[in-house]
Amino acid sequence: MDDSGKAYWSATLGLLTKILIVWFLVSFGAGILFAPMLNNIMLGGYPLGFWFAQQGSIYIFIALIFWYKSAMDKIDRQFDVHEE
Amino acid sequence: MDLQTITYLVVGASFALYIGIAIWARAGSTSEFYVAGGGVPPVLNGMATGADWMSAASFISMAGLISNLGYGGGLFLMGWTGGYVLLAMLLAPYLRKFGKFTVPQFIGDRFYSKSASTVAVICLLAASITYIIGQMTGVGVAFSRFLGVTKETGIYVGMGIVFAYAVFGGMKGITYTQVAQYIVLILAYTVPAVFISLNLTGNPLPQLGLGSNLSGQDVSLLAKLDQVVVELGFGKYTTSVPGNSTLNMFVYTMSLMIGTAGLPHVIMRFFTVPKVSDARSSAGWALIFIALLYTTAPAVAAMAKMNLIGTVNAGAFTKADIYATESALEYEKRPDWMKRWEKTGLLKWADKNGDGRIQYYNDKSKNPEFLAKAEAAGWKGSELTVNADIIVLANPEIALLPNWVIALVAAGGLAAALSTAAGLLMAISAAVSHDLVKGVFAPDISEKNELLAGKIAMACAIMVAGYLGLNPPGFAAGTVAIAFGLAASSLFPAIMMGIFSKKMNKEGAIAGMIAGLTVTMVYVFAHKGIFFIKGTEFLDLFGGKPDFFFGISPNAFGAIGALVNFAVAFIVDKMTKEPPEHIQQMVENVRIPRGSKAVDGAH
Numbered sequence: 139m140d141d142s143g144k145a146y147w148s149a150t151l152g153l154l155t156k157i158l159i160v161w162f163l164v165s166f167g168a169g170i171l172f173a174p175m176l177n178n179i180m181l182g183g184y185p186l187g188f189w190f191a192q193q194g195s196i197y198i199f200i201a202l203i204f205w206y207k208s209a210m211d212k213i214d215r216q217f218d219v220h221e222e
Numbered sequence: 223m224d225l226q227t228i229t230y231l232v233v234g235a236s237f238a239l240y241i242g243i244a245i246w247a248r249a250g251s252t253s254e255f256y257v258a259g260g261g262v263p264p265v266l267n268g269m270a271t272g273a274d275w276m277s278a279a280s281f282i283s284m285a286g287l288i289s290n291l292g293y294g295g296g297l298f299l300m301g302w303t304g305g306y307v308l309l310a311m312l313l314a315p316y317l318r319k320f321g322k323f324t325v326p327q328f329i330g331d332r333f334y335s336k337s338a339s340t341v342a343v344i345c346l347l348a349a350s351i352t353y354i355i356g357q358m359t360g361v362g363v364a365f366s367r368f369l370g371v372t373k374e375t376g377i378y379v380g381m382g383i384v385f386a387y388a389v390f391g392g393m394k395g396i397t398y399t400q401v402a403q404y405i406v407l408i409l410a411y412t413v414p415a416v417f418i419s420l421n422l423t424g425n426p427l428p429q430l431g432l433g434s435n436l437s438g439q440d441v442s443l444l445a446k447l448d449q450v451v452v453e454l455g456f457g458k459y460t461t462s463v464p465g466n467s468t469l470n471m472f473v474y475t476m477s478l479m480i481g482t483a484g485l486p487h488v489i490m491r492f493f494t495v496p497k498v499s500d501a502r503s504s505a506g507w508a509l510i511f512i513a514l515l516y517t518t519a520p521a522v523a524a525m526a527k528m529n530l531i532g533t534v535n536a537g538a539f540t541k542a543d544i545y546a547t548e549s550a551l552e553y554e555k556r557p558d559w560m561k562r563w564e565k566t567g568l569l570k571w572a573d574k575n576g577d578g579r580i581q582y583y584n585d586k587s588k589n590p591e592f593l594a595k596a597e598a599a600g601w602k603g604s605e606l607t608v609n610a611d612i613i614v615l616a617n618p619e620i621a622l623l624p625n626w627v628i629a630l631v632a633a634g635g636l637a638a639a640l641s642t643a644a645g646l647l648m649a650i651s652a653a654v655s656h657d658l659v660k661g662v663f664a665p666d667i668s669e670k671n672e673l674l675a676g677k678i679a680m681a682c683a684i685m686v687a688g689y690l691g692l693n694p695p696g697f698a699a700g701t702v703a704i705a706f707g708l709a710a711s712s713l714f715p716a717i718m719m720g721i722f723s724k725k726m727n728k729e730g731a732i733a734g735m736i737a738g739l740t741v742t743m744v745y746v747f748a749h750k751g752i753f754f755i756k757g758t759e760f761l762d763l764f765g766g767k768p769d770f771f772f773g774i775s776p777n778a779f780g781a782i783g784a785l786v787n788f789a790v791a792f793i794v795d796k797m798t799k800e801p802p803e804h805i806q807q808m809v810e811n812v813r814i815p816r817g818s819k820a821v822d823g824a825h
Contacts, residue, residue, distance in 0.1 A: 147813060154311055161307050165300045165479075170472050173293070177461065182433035183442030188460045191296030192288075192520040193429060196303045196513050203310045203506035210315075211499055219814040221497050 146217040153209050157202050165195040225625045229368060232629035233636060236406050240637075243399045268507025270400035271491045273407060275508065276515055277353075277642030278360025281407060282635050283698035286613030288523035292451075292459040295523065297475045298699060299516055301706075303509060304475070305482020310505035313483055314492040316721045318501035319811075319818050323493060325486040325713060326657040332720040333728040334805055340662055341735050343653045345712035346486050348739060349705050350646045350653075351683055353485075355754065356701035357643040358384075358691030363611045363698070364635040366566040373566055374692055381688040384643045385681065403637045408514055410634020414618040414627050415518045418525045421621065428521030436539075447528055450538045454531065455587030455596065459524065467773045474703070474778030481706025481780050484714030487649040498815035526613050529620045533557065534582045534606060545599040550579035559619030568609040569616075575602035582606040610697050650683050651676035695750040696777070703777040704746055711738035711783025719791060724809045730795030738787025742779050749776040 168176060173187025181189050214220035280302065288295030322328050326346060330339025358377055361384065366376030412428070419431030423443055435442050447459045456462070463471050482488065491508075492501045531538045537549030553571060563569035571580060577600070585604040587593060615635055618627045655676035660667050667675070695701055712735045719726040719734070749768060752758040764770045774782065800806075811817075 143810065143814070150813070157307070157311060161304065165304050165475065166472060169296060169300055170468060170475065174461070182430075183435060183444055184433040185444070185460050188293050188296075188444070189433070191293060192299055193432075193517055195300050196516055199303050199307050200506060200509050200513060202307050203509060204503070206307075206311050207499070207502040207506060210502060214499070214815055219816045221499060221815050221818060 142217055146213065146219060149213050149217070150210070153206065153213065157206055161199070161202060164190060164198045169195050223625070225628060226370070228625045229629040229632050232626065233368065233633045236633040236637060239402055239406075240399050243402050265507060266398075266401050267495065267504055268511050269404040270398075271488075271504070271508035272511035272515075273400040273404035273637070273641050274491060274645050275488060275512060275642070276404075276407060276638055277702065278357050278364070278635065278639035279699040279702035280512075280515060280519075281411065281638035282360045282363060282614050283356075283611050283700075283702075284614075285519045285522040285526065285617075286610035287697060287699050288520060289527045289613050290610050291464050292457065292462040294463040294471055296520075297464075297471050298478065298703075299519065301475045301478025302482060303512060303516055305479040306505050306509040306512070308479060308483040309488070309492070310502055313489060313717055313721070314501040314505055315498045315815065316812050317489060317717070318492055318495065319498050319813075319815060321493075321819050323490070324652055324657055325489055325717070326653060326661075329713075329716055329720065329731070330657070330661070332805070332808070333716075333726075333731045334802065335728040335732070336662055338716075338728050338732050338735075339657055341732055342713065342716065343658045345708070345735055345739050346653045347650060348743070349481075349485065349709040349713070350487070350650050351687060352708060352754075353702055353705035354643055354646050354650075354683060354687035355690045355694060356698045356705060357639055357646070358687045359694040359701060360611065360635070360698040361639045361643065362691060363566070363568065363609075364615065364632065364639060366568070367563065367612070367615055368632050368636070370562070370565055373568060376566070377688055377691050380639070381684055384640060384647070385684050400641060403641045404511065406630075407634045407637045408511070410630045410637075411515050411522075411614075412518055414621070414623055414631060415522050415525075417623050417627065418529070418617070418621045419521060422525055422528065428518045428525075432521040432524055443528070444524065446539070447524055450531060450544070451527070453544050453592075454535075454538075454582070455584035455589060455592045459527070465769065465773060465775060469772060470769070470774050470778055473774050473781045477707050477710050477778050477780035477784075478703060480714045480784055481703075481708075481710035484709035484712070484717065485706065486653070486709075486713065487645050489717075490649065498818045522614060522617060526617045526620060529617075530608065530613075531582065533620060534580045545595055547577065547579070547600070550577075550581050552579050554578065556580065557619075557622075559616055562619070563612055563616055566612075568612045570607040572605050572607075574605050575600055580606050647680045647683060651680045654679035690754050693754075693756050695754045700777050704750075704780075707742055707746070707777065707780025707783065708739065710780035711742040711787055715784050715787040715791065719788070721809065721812060724806045725795065725800055726791065727795055727798055727801045729798040730791040730793075733794040734787040734791030737790040738783040741786050742783030745771065745779045745783075746776040 168187065169191035173191060176187035176190065177185035179186040284298050287298065317328060320328055322331065326339040326342040329342040330336060358380060361380030362373045362377035365379045366373045369376065369379065415428040416426050419428040420426050422436060423431040423434040424437045425431040425434045432443060436446055444460055451459050492504060495501050495504050534551045535544060535549050536542055537544035537546060542549050560569060581601045581604060583596060583601065583604050615631055618631055655672045659675045660672050695704065715738060716731050716735050719731060748761050748764060749759060761768060769775050
């Protein structure tokens with residue numbers, strides 16, 4: 139792989155890492171590990187930890203995929219490997 | 223018009239719609255059949271993926287389980303949606319660039335070995351057949367209620383219809399049929415939820431209703447539900463975790479997530495989009511449509527629980543005493559929906575204290591204070607058994623909604639179960655006929671015989687799944703979770719290492735898949751019987767205690783299997799020689815989008 143190829147791949151992996159961190163924090167973090175703590179905060183009638191486990195994480199997952207798609211398209215163009 | 227007639231009409235009309243669209247769309251070319259996404263706008267493609275993905279487990283079973291589990295049921299919600307993030311980022315674009323049609327084909331080419339693709343076929347069959355067992359359980363529930371017969375008869379009828387449906391084929395493959403199925407399914411799910419949310423909270427959006435106050439009261443729905451279930455000896459709804467193990471919930475969620483990303487019939491949908499960048503976003507569109515159901519489900523679950531408890535115990539949501547004798551519903555005065563579900567054998571009443579009234583509470587509670595109250599009230603055990611799988615289907619009946627809504631839900635449940643069962647059968651038939659028979663045993667087989675082999679494989683899969691569905695290893699969603707565990711422990715790590723590790727060789731991948739699948743199967747079969755056959759459990763070998771591995775349940779074990787898979791693969795990889803140069807080149811090529819071609823290898 140040439141240098142630009144290497145740089146493209148490390149840019150990709152960098153983005154994946156960022157997204158996976160958020161993915162982990164909202165579901166396994168807020169939805170499971172920290173849920174008992176977050177439940178002391180109320181979001182309307184929802185205890186917050188319960189909300190993350192049964193509502194919030196799903197909305198954030200959707201946002202993550204569209205963030206990934208647009209950031210990835212930018213990286214593709216930057217390294218000139220996008221599709222015609 | 224009576225309920226039964228309306229149900230027949232609505233279900234019949236929905237089937238007529240699917241068949242009509244299938245005939246209309248069939249006029250197109252046969253190649254469109256396989257590259258379904260080609261000319262379809264991404265939004266519609268997302269809907270079709272939604273129908274393909276949301277099965278009896280999501281539609282019929284999941285909310286019922288959440289209703290039983292409370293907060294812990296969130297593991298299904300997060301697990302079955304979070305996997306799409308992994309799928310969109312880690313697999314879909316790269317598999318699309320690779321440009322082959324089946325998962326075993328990718329594994330066979332990437333790991334330059336027929337043995338690798340054969341092992342992948344075995345993994346695929348294990349996961350898909352288990353998945354269909356779960357579907358058959360759901361189909362059995364839907365048909366038993368729909369036809370007013372026992373669950374067993376329901377499964378036999380379902381087996382016949384699924385077989386006809388899959389062999390008639392095409393129907394499933396045609397994206398527009400699935401779009402119609404998605405619409406039926408989502409209406410059937412959300413319409414009753416809107417009605418019920420409006421009734422209970424005055425807010426028409428179930429997602430907001432669940433977080434609102436009860437109509438005309440100064441207390442939130444969840445707080446009231448928490449209070450009532452605790453009074454009846456259950457765990458607090460908003461905090462109870464299955465098995466009281468956070469570790470189990472964590473591993474279970476992980477298992478469903480990576481299983482989602484490893485399920486062949488889901489992955490296949492992303493092979494057929496026009497471009498690599500479409501593969502990235504199509505997972506997002508699919509998730510939006512899936513989220514419509516998944517964010518409604520928690521409201522359905524909690525509200526069904528309220529309505530069920532409120533029906534049998536007049537004291538629950540009024541000022542009356544919940545422990546008073548008169549609060550419990552008289553059996554003779556039970557509502558019609560109970561009588562209808564009694565016929566299926568999925569709802570049962572046993573008058574344990576002989577007072578002719580229905581007491582429903584948690585008789586396994588260990589709380590001495592509650593047990594004392596139950597004793598004082600003259601309760602001699604919970605008298606009502608409600609199978610979790612009936613909650614969604616019975617939900618509109620419990621809430622006394624109009625008959626057409628009840629009929630619509632029946633149609634939605636059948637659409638969900640049939641579309642996914644047919645999709646899985648397609649994946650099984652492709653794996654057996656194309657990857658196994660043609661790829662390994664008889665490369666010269668004629669196209670006609672290849673097709674025949676596929677149909678025989680479908681028939682066998684239905685028989686096996688139907689037979690095991692009669693004595694299922696769990697509720698529909700639980701059985702499906704095991705299928706996800708099998709995919710998580712075998713296929714996901716192999717595909718991922720194939721893309722993200724240039725140096726992973728065939729020895730490592732094969733050893734990893736076999737190790738991951740084996741440990742998961744051993745753990746599951748130890749609890750549920752060898753090939754799920756009752757009476758062949760071998761827990762004794764491991765000390766006789768269920769969930770013996772750190773309290774992790776068999777349904778959740780896939781994530782542990784995946785860890786074993788990764789570990790074994792890396793160790794074996796280090797001990798054997800590197801993959802050849804051209805394979806490493808291929809991996810580099812798969813990583814960049816430019817130069818993607820239309821998918822070939824369609825069959």
